[in-house]
Amino acid sequence: MRLPSLRLLVIISFLLLGNVIFAQVRLKAFDEPATIIPPVGYSATREYPVLVFLPYTTGTSEEQARAFGVIPGEQKDFFLVLPAGRFMRDDYLPDFMQFVRWYEQRLLIDLESTMAQYSIDSDRIYLAGYSLGGDLAWALSVRNPYMFAGAVMAGTRASYPISETDRADLKNNGFRAAFAIGDQDAEERTVGIDRAYRTLVQDDMPAVFETYPGGHEQLPKAMALEMIAYITGETVKAGDQGSGGLRFASGSGQGGLGKAADVAKSIILREPSLNFGLKYEPFFELGSEGLMSARRHSLQFRAEGLFDDIYLRGLTTLESRNTTTAYSLRGVRQEVAVGFGRNSMWGAGFGWDWHRWMNYSGEGEAQEGDAQSEFNLSAFWIHPRRMRGIPASVLQFRYNIPRFLNPFAAAALFNGELLYHLHVTEGIMLSAAVGSYLEQNRPYDDQSRALNALDHVLYWQAAFSFRAPGSLRWYLGHTGRHVEQIGRSDGEYGGVWRIAVEYLY
Structure with missing residues (x-):
């Protein structure tokens, strides 16, 4: 009986060792604070919106900001929050839900710290990301419908499940969404992002959806800036693309646009289905x-x-x-x-x-x-x-x-x-x-x-x-x-x- 018992012990040991080796580990990046970058000419006498950039796989949040045409430190009229970390595929798989929980915990601490230190408009906190960053933007928006006023989500599967309650809460908060994907991207992404877009549109939430030439790659900077402007309810004012030219006007909720403007957008300026x-x-x-x-x-x-x-x-x-x-x-x-x-x-x-x-x-x-x-x-x-x-x-x-x-x-x-x-x-x-x-x-x-x-x-x-x-x-x-x-x-x-x-x- 000793030999079978020894074999069983060896098998169990290998299984446990395999779980240890291949287990998803909480990374040190989740213990590091985000980089908070005030706008040029910051004044404590006014409230500022916040734009959080989320990283793509192998990239950082700062690299993502630059890819979207926003140069950290040169932006005017809004705060940048750049969470720490450069993540590989094995860092967020196979348990993406666990990765989202870790990331969310860290980001909420960073945002609380930002609002405690600076004059922030808590009704105007926005997310932006591509690929992994787009997946995170969708998941964090669904999980925190009253925290984020809008999100730019590019090259995303948008796989995080959304419930009827989540949809109602997003709508009540005036959530604005902008989706973008390459026209040659993988089918699982094109299907997922289209499903997410249609889900919001069916509930009459303001949303846009654009495709651009190419596969799984960054969207053009001009399109990214337009989408950032869209989720804020404002327009892009004069400024050089990629050189801090993005502007936010002061406001709250849906960027200060009235209901009449939203009605006009829903009729003429909204993003159609093309069908x-x-x-x-x-x-x-x-x-x-x-x-x-x-x-x-x-x-x-x-x-x-x-x-x-x-x-x-x-x-x-x-x-x-x-x-x-x-x-x-x-x-x-x-x-x-x-x-x-x-x-x-x-x-x-x-x-x-x-x-x-x-x-x-x-x-x-x-x-x-x-x-x-x-x-x-x-x-x-x-x-x-x-x-x-x-x-x-x-x-x-x-x-x-x-x-x-x-x-x-x-x-x-x-x-x-x-x-x-x-x-x-x-x-x-x-x-x-x-x-x-x-x-x-x-x-x-x-x-x-x-x-x-x-x-x-x-x-x-x-x-x-x-x-x-x-x-x-x-x-x-x-x-x-x-x-x-x-x-x-x-x-x-x-x-x-x-x-x-x-x-x-």
């Missing part, structure tokens, strides 16, 4: 004859979403088009599409007219009535890069089912359109299209009159769009069209510049 949009093309365009009435104007509702390996999109369009005659063509059109794939996606869709009709704007008696409805099929390819819930790049081929003409016209078969759009960033999009289609220019009641009532259109289009402010996307595009009546060869070419605006929500 839904209402686009309007106005009644004017710029051509060779100057500013003139637009040949086409429309109102379009868009809904689309990218869910792991499934893509869904729907478009509903109300449009009016002037034709080559005194008639205008109006209609309500619907398109739906679905795509599948793990990386690149392939998909298909179809479109139809709910109703089409023609209006006469000329002189004398005219025949008015319904126009011929159209039906189309489409195929598309989606690039694997994503742009926060929507595809970053889509190539689509759309084909209108030919009309049955008597006599037959070859032009009726060439009803194809090739369309492409590319999100360069969340704020900038490029698009292009080229195609051929038939357009009805007057009513007709039998097929024998169809040829005289149809125009053959060849067109190309290029457009640039940008977001300004957050929930408005502006389009500027040029369209060239060659139009001629079927069976004739006296067509004309014309080019126009057009604008459009889309409200994203």
Whole structure:
């Protein structure tokens, strides 16, 4: 019996030794005070906000501040708190929750010390960090909803769980959040940060979410400064980027902004989801004859979403088009599409007219009535890069089912359109299209009159769009069209510049 007992003792000893060797150890950094840096020109007669920078893996909080464009010691109008420590991955894993508790204990002591020594506005304490720092900013905000007024969280998984009570407390405290991540970052981070953003937005909390080109890397300094300004409820005043140019105005709570300003932000300046949009093309365009009435104007509702390996999109369009005659063509059109794939996606869709009709704007008696409805099929390819819930790049081929003409016209078969759009960033999009289609220019009641009532259109289009402010996307595009009546060869070419605006929500 001695040998088995000895073996058992050896096994237990190895297990205990393994736990000692691989156990997560509380680091000496948690016993070291943070560096507290007063603003230039500090005065005890006023209260100052506090900005706490949290370190990324292998970095320090001071290095993080500089990466976000804030130079310690050169900042004006706010305190910097830079917690001690340079952490490696094994310092906070496998038990990240324990690491958060240690970090929180140290930080709360540092903040208490700061408020005891200096004139601090306790309602305006903010967090900022990337990667590990972003994870900490999210966790500390959730655990202390009445301590922190806002946070910048970049490149984070935002994995710390949040309860209904936590959400209610954050909202009651007027918490403001800014999220950012590289568009090529790992899926677990993009999914986690998007979930955190949507959680806050669903509770009507002020939040923004931006992506930037790259993988798991620091966000651009200009974007970081804008986000720091956003969570304070203020703007970035004049100053050199990265040289203490960030400014805070005095205030409390939500940075002194009133409820009316918050309502305006929620409508226009808020960060949209990008999945839904209402686009309007106005009644004017710029051509060779100057500013003139637009040949086409429309109102379009868009809904689309990218869910792991499934893509869904729907478009509903109300449009009016002037034709080559005194008639205008109006209609309500619907398109739906679905795509599948793990990386690149392939998909298909179809479109139809709910109703089409023609209006006469000329002189004398005219025949008015319904126009011929159209039906189309489409195929598309989606690039694997994503742009926060929507595809970053889509190539689509759309084909209108030919009309049955008597006599037959070859032009009726060439009803194809090739369309492409590319999100360069969340704020900038490029698009292009080229195609051929038939357009009805007057009513007709039998097929024998169809040829005289149809125009053959060849067109190309290029457009640039940008977001300004957050929930408005502006389009500027040029369209060239060659139009001629079927069976004739006296067509004309014309080019126009057009604008459009889309409200994203």
